[in-house]
Every structure is written in structure tokens, then in C-alpha cells.
Amino acid sequence: MVIRYHSEAPVNEGVVQPKIFIGRLIHSKSLNDLEIIPRAAIGVTPNGTIAFVDSKPATASQLQTRYAHEGFAHAQVTTLTKSQFLFPGLIDTHLHAPQWPNLALGMEGTLREWCENYTDPMEASYSSTSKAQRVYADVTKTTLALGSTTVAYNSSIHAEATNILADCALAAGQRAIVGKMCITVGSTHGNWEESAEVSLADSEKSVKYIRSIDPEGRLVHPCVQPRGGPYCPPELMRGLGEQCEKYRTYVQAHMCETQSDIDRTLELHPNYTCYSDMYLASGLLTSRTILAHCIHLQPRDLANLSASRAGVAHNPNSNTCLRDGDCRVRDLLDRGIKVGLGTDCSAGYMPSIHDAMRSASNVSRNLAVREGEGRYVLGFREVVWLGTMGGAEVVGMEDSIGNFEKGKRMGRVMARRW
Amino acid sequence: MVIRYHSEAPVNEGVVQPKIFIGRLIHSKSLNDLEIIPRAAIGVTPNGTIAFVDSKPATASQLQTRYAHEGFAHAQVTTLTKSQFLFPGLIDTHLHAPQWPNLALGMEGTLREWCENYTDPMEASYSSTSKAQRVYADVTKTTLALGSTTVAYNSSIHAEATNILADCALAAGQRAIVGKMCITVGSTHGNWEESAEVSLADSEKSVKYIRSIDPEGRLVHPCVQPRGGPYCPPELMRGLGEQCEKYRTYVQAHMCETQSDIDRTLELHPNYTCYSDMYLASGLLTSRTILAHCIHLQPRDLANLSASRAGVAHNPNSNTCLRDGDCRVRDLLDRGIKVGLGTDCSAGYMPSIHDAMRSASNVSRNLAVREGEGRYVLGFREVVWLGTMGGAEVVGMEDSIGNFEKGKRMGRVMARRW
Numbered sequence: 101m102v103i104r105y106h107s108e109a110p111v112n113e114g115v116v117q118p119k120i121f122i123g124r125l126i127h128s129k130s131l132n133d134l135e136i137i138p139r140a141a142i143g144v145t146p147n148g149t150i151a152f153v154d155s156k157p158a159t160a161s162q163l164q165t166r167y168a169h170e171g172f173a174h175a176q177v178t179t180l181t182k183s184q185f186l187f188p189g190l191i192d193t194h195l196h197a198p199q200w201p202n203l204a205l206g207m208e209g210t211l212r213e214w215c216e217n218y219t220d221p222m223e224a225s226y227s228s229t230s231k232a233q234r235v236y237a238d239v240t241k242t243t244l245a246l247g248s249t250t251v252a253y254n255s256s257i258h259a260e261a262t263n264i265l266a267d268c269a270l271a272a273g274q275r276a277i278v279g280k281m282c283i284t285v286g287s288t289h290g291n292w293e294e295s296a297e298v299s300l301a302d303s304e305k306s307v308k309y310i311r312s313i314d315p316e317g318r319l320v321h322p323c324v325q326p327r328g329g330p331y332c333p334p335e336l337m338r339g340l341g342e343q344c345e346k347y348r349t350y351v352q353a354h355m356c357e358t359q360s361d362i363d364r365t366l367e368l369h370p371n372y373t374c375y376s377d378m379y380l381a382s383g384l385l386t387s388r389t390i391l392a393h394c395i396h397l398q399p400r401d402l403a404n405l406s407a408s409r410a411g412v413a414h415n416p417n418s419n420t421c422l423r424d425g426d427c428r429v430r431d432l433l434d435r436g437i438k439v440g441l442g443t444d445c446s447a448g449y450m451p452s453i454h455d456a457m458r459s460a461s462n463v464s465r466n467l468a469v470r471e472g473e474g475r476y477v478l479g480f481r482e483v484v485w486l487g488t489m490g491g492a493e494v495v496g497m498e499d500s501i502g503n504f505e506k507g508k509r510m511g512r513v514m515a516r517r518w
Numbered sequence: 519m520v521i522r523y524h525s526e527a528p529v530n531e532g533v534v535q536p537k538i539f540i541g542r543l544i545h546s547k548s549l550n551d552l553e554i555i556p557r558a559a560i561g562v563t564p565n566g567t568i569a570f571v572d573s574k575p576a577t578a579s580q581l582q583t584r585y586a587h588e589g590f591a592h593a594q595v596t597t598l599t600k601s602q603f604l605f606p607g608l609i610d611t612h613l614h615a616p617q618w619p620n621l622a623l624g625m626e627g628t629l630r631e632w633c634e635n636y637t638d639p640m641e642a643s644y645s646s647t648s649k650a651q652r653v654y655a656d657v658t659k660t661t662l663a664l665g666s667t668t669v670a671y672n673s674s675i676h677a678e679a680t681n682i683l684a685d686c687a688l689a690a691g692q693r694a695i696v697g698k699m700c701i702t703v704g705s706t707h708g709n710w711e712e713s714a715e716v717s718l719a720d721s722e723k724s725v726k727y728i729r730s731i732d733p734e735g736r737l738v739h740p741c742v743q744p745r746g747g748p749y750c751p752p753e754l755m756r757g758l759g760e761q762c763e764k765y766r767t768y769v770q771a772h773m774c775e776t777q778s779d780i781d782r783t784l785e786l787h788p789n790y791t792c793y794s795d796m797y798l799a800s801g802l803l804t805s806r807t808i809l810a811h812c813i814h815l816q817p818r819d820l821a822n823l824s825a826s827r828a829g830v831a832h833n834p835n836s837n838t839c840l841r842d843g844d845c846r847v848r849d850l851l852d853r854g855i856k857v858g859l860g861t862d863c864s865a866g867y868m869p870s871i872h873d874a875m876r877s878a879s880n881v882s883r884n885l886a887v888r889e890g891e892g893r894y895v896l897g898f899r900e901v902v903w904l905g906t907m908g909g910a911e912v913v914g915m916e917d918s919i920g921n922f923e924k925g926k927r928m929g930r931v932m933a934r935r936w
Binding site: 421450461462470477 | 879883884886887888895898
């Protein structure tokens with residue numbers, strides 16, 4: 101798992117010639133089945149779809165002959181070196197793009213101190229579109245270079261900056277889920293919108309804009325984005341739920357990160373005694389919902405997640421840095437709840453999902469020690485699955501990305517040790 | 519802290535021309551004082567000693583003029599780019615060189631399962647000197663490339679392989695502490711020596727050999743190396759203590775990694791009720807002793823460490839992987855006990871001390887959560903100190919390496935983000 105990426109662009113959209121890649125291949129077939137093929141060949145059509153995965157050793161010309169009838173007679177062949185391997189594109193299910201300049205800062209405090217001292221002033225500054233342009237070009241380029249071919253981005257409260265983020269992802273060739281952050285209460289440093297009406301109208305602007313730049317949803321997908329329970333009063337939550345249904349968008353939000361997060365949510369939403377009940381009643385708990393953290397869950401939250409098919413973005417790095425607690429991934433998986441990994445930059449300081457895999461392993465071991473229950477340990481097969489296929493399920497794209505199967509998109513990275 | 523090293527050899531021994539480096543400089547002055555100079559200049563004499571550190575911005579030619587009287591009029595000048603910075607060479611206080619081929623394997627079990635299923639058979643295989651040659655050339659080269667200009671290596675029970683490890687470090691230009699591992703009981707897969715006499719004689723062979731290849735101790739230093747309490751009966755411990763005194767060598771050993779480690783030690787050494795008392799009585803607890811782990815300490819262990827000025831190699835990555843528990847670094851530092859960081863490859867899977875800094879931060883946060891005591895958190899200034907100056911103290915070289923001070927050796931890395 102100690103690897104570095106080649107600089108070659110990992111998303112292989114828009115190739116004009118069929119291609120064959122030959123070399124070691126590593127990918128997840130299921131949670132506990134990590135397939136390693138010492139010498140595999142993958143055929144990719146000009147439009148970037150995997151036409152075949154062949155595990156029978158063969159030379160380049162034998163493969164061109166073997167798949168000639170599928171148009172690979174003159175395919176361009178790339179043969180990996182011994183220390184390289186093919187790995188599916190990584191999927192980052194939670195990253196706050198506007199917080200990028202705060203990377204590796206603010207590790208002293210708790211979640212609330214982090215939000216109020218670092219996040220709020222930084223996010224508020226994206227009223228500047230030139231800043232958005234500069235930062236978001238760097239975020240998308242860097243995360244792609246680190247192997248994240250798909251990212252679920254949180255943005256700021258600004259429709260224009262949010263649209264620029266979508267533009268940057270599209271321009272970089274990165275698959276992305278993007279929406280405008282909605283906040284009307286509970287934040288600091290002016291990092292809020294003046295009313296639910298304004299928040300909803302601006303959210304809708306971004307949804308429409310993102311649909312307009314990628315109408316077929318080839319790469320960029322809109323979402324609605326209530327920051328979390330403490331930041332959106334009931335009428336705003338309901339409005340976002342309606343918007344989600346009207347436009348059939350994704351939902352991105354936070355849930356049960358700390359006890360304070362829960363307490364403040366239930367205070368602002370006094371009709372509920374359970375965080376997820378509030379999202380559910382607002383129409384925001386759907387199979388296209390991505391909920392970050394989900395650490396301090398009630399049994400009822402687990403039942404709601406399971407029934408709704410909402411997905412969980414597990415962010416082991418930021419949860420450790422902020423001392424939020426340890427997400428009980430095993431309990432989620434055992435209930436069939438979808439789980440992927442997030443970098444949660446910049447409360448998490450590492451924008452790499454490979455690093456998130458390692459962190460997920462570490463957090464699971466700490467949890468196992470603390471609870472005296474070895475079953476919480478996530479093995480290496482499982483963390484690879486979480487960072488690829490698990491993430492694909494969370495973003496609802498398990499049929500098109502996450503591993504190397506015939507018919508899927510050829511999002512891939514070529515990696516090597518050191 | 520997210521950085522990659524340039525391929526340029528980081529140890530700057532044997533330069534033939536005075537050199538000036540200009541650029542951002544980051545180093546520890548003390549545990550909580552991390553100095554960052556946006557534009558510093560470091561002058562290095564032909565023999566690799568730091569002649570000056572200048573924090574007043576100047577051009578290359580101004581610096582050549584300013585330090586002309588010290589021989590820098592025609593110094594070769596290297597100016598760093600904006601994204602690069604100078605950082606002291608990293609110090610790895612604990613790495614098992616023969617376990618290198620097991621890197622990233624065996625993360626399923628406990629310490630004892632790891633030792634018996636992975637470590638013992640692998641270490642036993644170094645009766646093959648050709649294997650030692652191949653692996654140790656790779657270990658020294660790779661750790662240097664990752665910035666470790668100084669490494670305290672554990673070896674195997676074979677004098678010849680141990681000598682090859684010392685040869686490899688010397689050839690690579692890496693500062694190293696090397697000694698033959700001593701084991702006569704408690705291990706598996708034939709990974710033991712037939713008697714204390716044989717073990718001591720072979721240990722002495724390696725001590726003498728290492729002194730012979732680097733008589734002035736410019737780079738490579740011998741140590742005696744009892745694996746730990748469960749593996750060396752009293753007479754072997756005493757013999758190693760005598761050897762340590764006779765040759766004034768370093769000592770490397772393990773201590774208090776798990777409760778089982780402690781129980782087995784006290785069983786083999788029934789005269790003691792405290793692990794460190796046994797080392798102390800054997801003449802092995804000295805100011806040149808490096809003890810790995812030190813997790814489950816009695817108050818008496820703390821007192822012994824403090825009084826003897828022995829150093830602790832804290833290995834956050836391996837301690838997490840093996841679920842050993844969390845070393846209470848704060849308690850050690852508060853008592854003035856020397857602490858450095860180790861990668862503990864390959865129970866730890868990351869051979870980078872920069873990664874160990876991050877892991878030390880994580881482990882300290884888990885400990886803080888578990889104990890409900892924020893004082894256990896290690897801040898970023900502290901983890902940088904542990905990986906550089908703390909390590910320098912542990913290897914007894916705080917006067918010559920660990921930061922950029924006039925008169926010290928210019929062990930340095932040039933690093934950059936991503």
C-alpha cells in the first residue's frame with residue numbers, strides 16, 4: 101500500500117484509439133476478496149469502457165490477435181514495469197474544497213473550535229471568485245494526481261464559487277459530486293446566508309448550472325448540501341429535500357460527528373430525538389445521500405441508514421485529528437450499510453485515499469483495543485474495498501467504477517512502491 | 519508535513535567545495551520551538567560541517583562576499599524553489615533490517631503471533647549472506663531516499679549478515695547503529711543461537727568488525743543487541759553488559775511492549791519484578807541504550823529510564839498495527855526521558871520517519887481520548903522535534919545532528935509538498 105502515482109492523467113476519458121494495458125492488476129471483487137493478477141491485460145475502447153480483462157499471460161501481439169474481432173488488432177499497448185501495478189481510480193467520498201488552504205493547520209482543537217477558528221473564516225472568503233478559481237484548480241489537479249478519480253466535494257455558501265468548482269472538476273477530467281453549502285444559523289465569521297429563501301435559490305442555481313455544463317452527467321453531478329443539523333433550520337431542510345426530489349440530485353451532509361453536533365441538532369430541530377429522523381422527515385435520507393462521519397449513532401440511526409440505503413463517508417484522518425471518536429465501520433458493514441472513505445480535507449490533512457485506507461486500518465485497531473473486540477479490526481482487503489468499491493456504492497456508481505470489470509469505465513491509476 | 523524527497527543524496531559527507539544553500543528552512547530549536555526561516559542561508563564547509571546559518575535575506579553573491587573570510591568566496595550556491603524547504607536529516611531510532619521483505623504483511627495478529635509467524639522464519643533466513651547483501655542494500659538506499667540520514671538498525675542472529683548491514687550503511691553514506699541480534703531462548707523456526715557463548719562470541723565479532731570498517735565512528739557504530747527479556751537468559755544479558763562496557767558500545771533492545779512481553783521476561787529473570795531492573799543489573803541500561811516501545815511501564819521503569827539517561831524509541835505505527843497499546847510519550851517527556859521515533863519496520867509498514875511523526879500525533883490523540891486527558895496530545899512542533907532532535911538525543915548525537923546549528927554535520931533533506 102505504499103505507492104506513488106505516475107503523473108499520467110488517471111482518468112482515461114476521450115481516448116481516441118483502443119488501448120491494452122498489460123501488467124499486475126489489483127482490485128476488489130468484494131469486501132473480503134482482493135484479486136491480484138500477476139499479469140493481466142485490460143482492453144479499453146476508444147470511449148473509455150473496459151472491453152475485456154484477461155488473466156491469461158500473453159504477449160502484446162497475441163492479445164491484439166486474440167481481441168482483433170473486438171477492434172483491438174491495432175490497439176496501443178502499454179506494458180507496466182515489474183514494480184508498477186494497475187489499481188482502480190480512488191473514490192473520495194468527502195472533501196471540503198474551500199478549506200484546502202487550511203491543510204495541516206488547526207490540529208489543536210475540537211470540531212467546534214476547528215469550524216469557528218479555521219473553517220468559517222476560510223469558507224466565507226469564497227465570495228471571491230478569483231480565489232475559487234485559483235484554489236479549486238489546485239484541489240482538483242492535486243487530488244487527481246493522488247489518484248482520486250471521483251470526489252464528493254463540499255463547497256461554500258457561494259453559488260458562483262460552487263459553479264467554478266464544478267467547472268474545475270470537469271476541466272480536469274475528474275468525476276465529481278458538487279453542490280452549494282447551505283448555512284443560515286450556527287456558524288461564525290459571517291459564514292451564513294441571510295435566509296432560507298436565498299439559500300435555496302442559490303442552491304438551485306448551482307444545481308441548474310452543473311446540469312447545464314454536463315447534461316448527460318458524464319463527470320459532474322449536482323447535490324444539495326445542508327451543512328448539518330445545527331446549521332439549517334427545519335424550513336431550509338425541507339426546502340432542500342424538495343429540491344433534491346425535484347431535480348433528483350445527490351445529498352451531502354454531516355451526521356453524528358460529535359455529541360455537541362447531535363445536541364445542537366436536536367436543539368434546532370426539537371421535533372426529533374434522533375439525528376437521522378430529522379433528515380428522513382426532510383426528504384434528505386435517500387439512496388443518493390452521503391453522510392459524513394456517523395460516529396455517535398443510535399440504533400435508530402443505524403436502522404434509518406440501512407432502510408434508506410444512504411451511504412456513510414468514513415473520515416478516519418479528520419476524526420483522529422479532531423478527536424471526534426471512532427466510527428464503528430464494522431457495525432455499519434454488518435448491517436449492509438454502504439461505507440466509503442473520505443479525506444475530509446482539511447480537518448483531515450491528507451488528500452489521499454490511499455492514506456485514508458491506512459488511517460481506516462489504524463482507527464479500526466484503536467477501536468478494537470478500546471472495546472476489547474477484535475472484530476472491529478479492518479483488514480487490508482477491507483480497507484482497499486472501502487477506498488474503491490465501497491466508495492463507488494456510496495456515490496451510487498458501483499455499476500460503472502470501483503474495480504476492473506467488463507463494461508465499467510476505465511478510471512485507473514498506475515502505481516508503484518515508493 | 520506532506521512532503522516528498524528529492525532524489526539528491528541527503529547525506530552530504532565528503533563534499534569537496536564549500537557550499538551555500540539558500541531557501542526556506544524548518545528545524546526544531548527545542549521541543550516546542552519550531553523555527554521557520556522563510557529565506558535562510560546555510561554555509562557548509564568541504565568536510566560537511568555547518569559554518570554558518572544566516573537568516574538575513576541576501577543574494578548568492580552577497581553571501582559569498584559576507585562569508586568570504588571563512589572561505590565561501592567561491593562557494594557553490596544552491597537556491598531552493600518556492601515549494602522546497604530544507605529540513606534536518608531524519609533519525610529512525612528503531613528498524614529491523616532483516617524484516618524488510620515482510621513489509622506490509624502480517625497485520626492480522628498480536629506481537630507474539632507476528633514474531634512467530636513472520637519475524638522468526640524471516641530473520642532465520644539471513645544465514646544466507648547473498649540475501650543479506652540484496653536486502654540490506656535496498657533497506658539502506660530506500661530509507662536514505664525517504665530522508666533517514668541516521669538509523670538504529672536491529673539485525674539478525676548472524677554475525678556475517680550483520681557485518682554486511684554495516685557495510686551497506688557505510689557504502690550508502692548513512693549514519694547507523696548496528697549490532698548482532700542475540701537470542702538463545704523463546705523464539706521459533708530455529709531463530710536462535712545454540713548457547714550464550716556462541717551468541718556472545720558472534721556479537722563480539724560484529725562489534726570488532728564494525729569498529730574496523732569505521733575506526734573513527736564517522737558513520738557506523740556498533741551495539742550489543744539482546745532482543746529483549748524473553749529471549750536472553752541472565753548469563754547472556756550479563757555477558758552483553760560486559761561487552762557493552764568493554765567496547766563502550768550502544769545497546770539496542772525491546773522493553774515493555776505488551777503485558778506478555780513483561781510476563782515472559784519476569785519468568786525468565788525471576789530475580790526481578792521490574793523489566794528495567796533486569797537491564798540495569800545486567801549493565802545494559804546506559805546513556806547509550808535505546809529501548810524500543812516502553813508502553814506498559816511501572817513507575818520504577820520511569821525512574822530507571824530517567825536516572826540512566828537511556829532513550830526510548832517510540833514506534834507509533836507498529837504499536838497501532840500490533841495493537842500493543844499507546845506509549846505515553848508525554849509522561850516520558852515530562853520526566854526528561856529521551857524519546858525519538860522509530861519506524862519499527864516491518865511490524866510498522868512505513869519506513870518513513872515523516873510518516874512516524876504523523877502516526878505519533880495520531881497515537882497521542884487516541885491516548886488523549888481514551889484517558890480523557892488532553893495533555894497527552896503531541897502537537898506538530900513536538901512530533902517534528904521527536905523525529906529529529908529527540909532522535910538525535912536517543913542516539914547520543916545531539917551535538918552533531920538533529921537541527922541546523924553552526925558546528926553540526928550538514929545532514930539534510932530537501933523536501934517539497936506532494
